[in-house]
Amino acid sequence: MTPQQRKQIKAKIIEDLAALEHEITGLKEKTKPITPDVSLGRLTRLEMIGEQQVNEHALHEAEIRENKLKYALQKVDNEDYGLCAECEEEIPFGRLMILPEATHCIECASESGQ
Numbered sequence: 001m002t003p004q005q006r007k008q009i010k011a012k013i014i015e016d017l018a019a020l021e022h023e024i025t026g027l028k029e030k031t032k033p034i035t036p037d038v039s040l041g042r043l044t045r046l047e048m049i050g051e052q053q054v055n056e057h058a059l060h061e062a063e064i065r066e067n068k069l070k071y072a073l074q075k076v077d078n079e080d081y082g083l084c085a086e087c088e089e090e091i092p093f094g095r096l097m098i099l100p101e102a103t104h105c106i107e108c109a110s111e112s113g114q
């Protein structure tokens, strides 16, 4: 990985984190407890609960990714960032730009299911 590529990945992590934080804020708003006196509008209460469960799941996933990205941001300047934790090969730059929190190359990730 060149220093330039490392910079690009770092910028990507910061960008992804900002987008994720925005998403999390929105999802937290949507997963607030439904008050009994809420004006239901077009949605029935049951539909609202279903939708809330979907949002809670999305929120959970978003928070997991946020943690991974924060961790990646701490590690990005380290010498071993971008090396596969399993086989120690370099993770391709293209993969890191899509998934900067990746700790495994594509082969090891598909084998271990990570």
Ligand SMILES: [Zn+2]
Pocket (backbone or CB within 6 Å): 084, 085, 086, 087, 088, 089, 104, 105, 106, 107, 108, 109
């Ligand atoms: Zn590997």
